[in-house]
Amino acid sequence: xxxxxxxxxxxxxxxxxxxxxxxxxxxxxxxxxxxxxxxxxxxxxxxxxxxxxxxxxxxxxxxxxxxxxxxxxxxxxxxxxxxxxxxxxxxxxxxxxxxxxxxxxxxxxxxxxxxxxxxxxxxxxxxxxxxxxxxxxxxxxxxxxxxxxxxxxxxxxxxxxxxxxxxxxxxxxxxx
Amino acid sequence: xxxxxxxxxxxxxxxxxxxxxxxxxxxxxxxxxxxxxxxxxxxxxxxxxxxxxxxxxxxxxxxxxxxxxxxxxxxxxxxxxxxxxxxxxxxxxxxxxxxxxxxxxxxxxxxxxxxxxxxxxxxxxxxxxxxxxxxxxxxxxxxxxxxxxxxxxxxxxxxxxxxxxxxxxxxxxxxxxxxxxxxxxxxxxxxxxxxxxxxxxxxxxxxxxxxxxxxxxxxxxxxxxxxxxxxxxxxxxxxxxxxxxxxxxxxxxxxxxxxxxxxxxxxxxxxxxxxxxxxxxxxxxxxxxxxxxxxxxxxxxxxxxxxxxxxxxxxxxxxxxxxxxxxxxxxxxxxxxxxxxxxxxxxxxxxxxxxxxxxxxxxxxxxxxxxxxxxxxxxxxxxxxxxxxxxxxxxxxxxxxxxxxxxxxxxxxxxxxxxxxxxxxxxxxxxxxxxxxxxxxxxxxxxxxxxxxxx
Numbered sequence: 001x002x003x004x005x006x007x008x009x010x011x012x013x014x015x016x017x018x019x020x021x022x023x024x025x026x027x028x029x030x031x032x033x034x035x036x037x038x039x040x041x042x043x044x045x046x047x048x049x050x051x052x053x054x055x056x057x058x059x060x061x062x063x064x065x066x067x068x069x070x071x072x073x074x075x076x077x078x079x080x081x082x083x084x085x086x087x088x089x090x091x092x093x094x095x096x097x098x099x100x101x102x103x104x105x106x107x108x109x110x111x112x113x114x115x116x117x118x119x120x121x122x123x124x125x126x127x128x129x130x131x132x133x134x135x136x137x138x139x140x141x142x143x144x145x146x147x148x149x150x151x152x153x154x155x156x157x158x159x160x161x162x163x164x165x166x167x168x169x170x171x172x173x174x175x176x
Numbered sequence: 177x178x179x180x181x182x183x184x185x186x187x188x189x190x191x192x193x194x195x196x197x198x199x200x201x202x203x204x205x206x207x208x209x210x211x212x213x214x215x216x217x218x219x220x221x222x223x224x225x226x227x228x229x230x231x232x233x234x235x236x237x238x239x240x241x242x243x244x245x246x247x248x249x250x251x252x253x254x255x256x257x258x259x260x261x262x263x264x265x266x267x268x269x270x271x272x273x274x275x276x277x278x279x280x281x282x283x284x285x286x287x288x289x290x291x292x293x294x295x296x297x298x299x300x301x302x303x304x305x306x307x308x309x310x311x312x313x314x315x316x317x318x319x320x321x322x323x324x325x326x327x328x329x330x331x332x333x334x335x336x337x338x339x340x341x342x343x344x345x346x347x348x349x350x351x352x353x354x355x356x357x358x359x360x361x362x363x364x365x366x367x368x369x370x371x372x373x374x375x376x377x378x379x380x381x382x383x384x385x386x387x388x389x390x391x392x393x394x395x396x397x398x399x400x401x402x403x404x405x406x407x408x409x410x411x412x413x414x415x416x417x418x419x420x421x422x423x424x425x426x427x428x429x430x431x432x433x434x435x436x437x438x439x440x441x442x443x444x445x446x447x448x449x450x451x452x453x454x455x456x457x458x459x460x461x462x463x464x465x466x467x468x469x470x471x472x473x474x475x476x477x478x479x480x481x482x483x484x485x486x487x488x489x490x491x492x493x494x495x496x497x498x499x500x501x502x503x504x505x506x507x508x509x510x511x512x513x514x515x516x517x518x519x520x521x522x523x524x525x526x527x528x529x530x531x532x533x534x535x536x537x538x539x540x541x542x543x544x545x546x547x548x549x550x551x552x553x554x555x556x557x558x559x560x561x562x563x564x565x566x567x568x569x570x571x572x573x574x575x576x577x578x579x580x581x582x583x584x585x586x587x588x589x590x591x592x593x594x595x596x597x598x599x600x601x602x603x604x605x606x607x608x609x610x611x612x613x614x615x616x617x618x619x620x621x622x623x624x625x626x627x628x629x630x631x
Contacts, residue, residue, distance in 0.1 A: 086194070100244070100348065101184070102191065115184070115191035130343045153194025156187050163187040165194045 001083060004049070005042060008076050009034055013062075015069040027051060030075055036109075040157045043083025044109045052076040084110050084155050084164055091176065092166075094146045098132045100125045105148055110162045114150060118167035120174070140175050149176050183237050242371040245321050249422055251436060252349065252370040253320035253414065254391075256379040257328060257336060261407075263304040263400040264336070269294055272402050273304055289403050297335040304400045305340065312407040313346040319418045320376070323349030323368055327360050327384075365391065373435040376417060378410055382469040382528075389469045390437040390476075394529045409530055417443050446478025447533045453481045456494040456501040458521060473528050489516040493524050497541065506541075 011029055013022070031048055038044050052075075062071040084090065084107075092105035092112055102115040116125065116134075123136040133143035142148060150166035151173055157163075168174055180193035188197055245252065255261060265273070276293040293305045316322060324347050326333045333353040341347050352367050354360060363384040365372055377385060380397040393413060396406050417440050420426060426434045453474055455465075465471045471481040482489060485505055492505040505518050523539040 113186040113189075113191055117192045130345055132344065132348075154189050154196055156189055156196060163189065165186060165189040165191050167194075 001085060001088065002046075003043075003081050003083065004078060005081055006052075006076060006078050007042065007045075008074055011073045011075055013071045013073070015071075018071065026073060026075060030077065034077070034079065038109070038157060038159055038161060043081045043157060044162055046080045046082055046108075048077050048079045050078040052078075082108060082110070083157075084152055084162065086152055086154055088152045089149060089173070090152060090166075091147060091149050094142060094144055094148060096144055098134070098143060103134070103142060105150065105166070110155075110164055112150060112152070112164040112166040114148075114166050114168055118153070118165075118169050120169055123168070136174075142175060147176050149173050181236060183240070238369040238371055241369060242374055245370075245374065246433060248321075251320050251418055251421060252368070252375040253316055253322045254325045254349075254352075254365075254368060254375060254377045255322060256377075256381070257324055257326035257333060259380045259397045259399065260378060260395055261306055261309055262336060262340065263306070263398055265294070265302045265304055265400065269302045269304070270400060273302070273400075276305065292400060292402050295339040297339045299331065299335040301332070301335070303336055303339055306398050306407055307402065307404050308407040308411075309340070312411050313341070315411055316414060317346045317348070319415060321349040322347050323352060323370075325352040325363055325368065325377075325379075327354045327363070329354055362386065364388070373437060374433065376414060376436060376440065378414070382473065382525075386467070386469055389472050390441070392469070392473070393440070394473065394525065396526050396529045406529060413443070413531060441476055444477060445531055447527070447531065448474055448477040448479030451479040451490045452486075452488045453479055453491050453493055453524075454483070454485050454489045454501070454505075454516070455481075456492060456499045456505075458493060458495050470524070470528075474524075477528065477531075485516070487512075491524075492516045492518045493521055494518065494541075495521050502541070 009030060011026055011033070013025070013029075017025055019025075030051065034045050035047060036045065062073050064071050090107050090110075092107040092110075095104045095106050095111075097104050100116065102113060102118075105112045105114060116123070119134065120136060123134045123140075123142070125134050126132065131143055133141050133146075135141050148168065149172070150168055151170055153165045153167055155162065155164040180190060180195065182190040182193070182195055182197055184191045185197055189195070190197060258264060272291050273294040274291045276295050292307060295303050295305065297303055313322070324333065324337065328336075330351075330353040333351055337347060337351060349368075349370075361384060363379070365375060365377075365388045368375070372388070372391070375388075375391050376393060377388065377391045378393050378395050379385060380395050382389065382392065382394055385392045393410055395410050396404075398404055398406065417436060420439045420443055421433060421436055426439070428434065451474075453471075458470070459465065459468050465481045465483055466475075474481055480488075485492065485501060485508065489505070489508075492501065494502055502518055505516050509516060509518070517536050518541040519536060520539045520541075523534060523536065527534050
């Protein structure tokens with residue numbers, strides 16, 4: 001699911017960055033650090049929509065660290081985040097690795113694995129076809145770039161990405 | 177609902193029920209039961225199938241997989257890579273290698289006996305394809321689920337696999353490569369999740385399969401020669417075993433499949449019956465002969481093995497010439513007439529691989545040669561004492577044997593070849609990459625040299 005959240009980030013500028021354009025520097029630094037990052041609590045940060053207090057940044061909010069001369073800013077911002085939940089139904093695109101064990105599908109930054117055990121019993125892996133795919137009754141075919149609707153069984157969100165295990169084995173799930 | 181046994185994990189999540197087992201061990205409910213500890217799928221050859229996956233219960237997984245394989249009327253086939261399917265050339269590719277022309281719908285350029293196909297991998301190696309390779313893989317993939325098991329590293333194996341099977345059409349069973357911390361002297365079926373009574377192995381090295389030799393189909397080592405049809409023969413053997421396995425009368429009353437290892441033993445003819453082997457320089461002293469894979473294979477083919485030369489010995493197999501044993505055998509031969517034949521190791525390997533008794537005359541030392549009195553062609557230096565040359569001798573003579581087979585009669589330079597063969601290891605005129613004359617040996621004639629050792 002998607003959320004619009006207000007979050008805070010601590011940014012550090014080194015003395016050589018303390019020039020006129022601190023505001024835009026902080027902005028670009030924030031975007032670079034935050035967009036595309038992933039946290040267990042909030043999920044995947046897709047885009048920053050607003051930065052709250054850049055007006056005040058230049059004058060008051062920075063604190064100088066003794067010794068290093070670095071300046072520390074606390075920046076508040078709004079961002080759209082994506083966090084998948086258990087039991088959420090989601091549409092995804094099948095990626096490369098379709099094997100007899102199952103296949104991987106991606107919904108944006110979320111990578112899901114769907115095991116053959118979690119497919120309807122009529123889905124069979126075609127061992128001889130190129131590219132490899134699963135086929136089911138009525139000519140349904142799951143191969144690379146097929147769009148599937150799946151239900152998430154569980155998620156694992158780490159700093160290195162979001163992973164999930166999902167199922168096709170319920171009503172209204174499958175190829176769309 | 178049936179409780180999930182969490183057999184396969186992807187990123188710490190069970191693929192069937194989604195349970196998070198990343199904190200395995202801290203969580204009492206999910207703590208692994210004894211003996212079913214986590215095994216990396218990489219260890220078992222399936223990382224190739226599902227990257228980042230772990231497997232908890234190998235036996236259960238293997239059973240599930242075996243059921244699916246059986247449903248598809250297939251068996252497991254484990255193939256070695258280097259010197260079995262391909263030969264990776266270092267440096268300049270040899271002159272007889274031609275780049276593979278990938279024609280859609282056609283797997284193989286028909287082997288013409290003069291060239292072999294080569295493919296460059298992404299990692300920069302040049303890979304020579306054994307003649308009939310792709311036809312072999314296509315034929316076998318209809319009968320077997322093929323896995324690759326190599327002593328090469330992961331990166332290398334992946335690169336070669338990407339070159340010979342870019343669409344992952346054949347090696348659906350995954351890849352089992354060497355990894356840090358694993359020995360290079362042993363291959364184990366336990367690394368591949370499969371039922372052992374459904375597996376056949378094709379490898380050019382017998383020793384590494386000491387534990388699972390009963391599943392092994394030996395294949396002659398291939399060093400890049402254009403003329404080679406071992407894959408065709410092996411393909412026939414494997415197809416025969418597959419057919420025997422799925423024959424209706426082979427099934428047990430319970431409907432279970434028969435043990436492939438027994439069928440292999442039964443399908444393999446006992447062409448060595450009546451032969452008694454002794455060995456010189458092949459095995460370390462003090463290790464019982466029956467623990468040697470080669471001897472076990474010989475016995476499986478109906479032969480017998482003896483530690484020492486005796487009246488009964490019919491064949492003495494040697495790795496390098498001029499040992500005491502050879503001399504003694506030569507004296508016995510002089511005294512008794514025809515027995516024992518003194519044969520190069522390559523003869524034995526080729527017989528075991530091709531499942532038939534091959535003619536001995538091209539591979540045998542006669543008495544004079546064995547006692548060191550053979551005439552030598554002028555200009556050919558004796559290099560038998562060099563260990564490197566001697567080690568290569570086995571592979572080389574294997575090749576010569578096949579050449580003899582293909583060509584029927586000797587062509588090239590018998591006189592020089594005689595001396596070369598006799599004194600072990602000096603590269604023969606038919607050797608790959610041996611462009612023209614070397615050490616006075618005449619240039620090869622038809623592109624394939626042949627050896628005539630004894631009259």
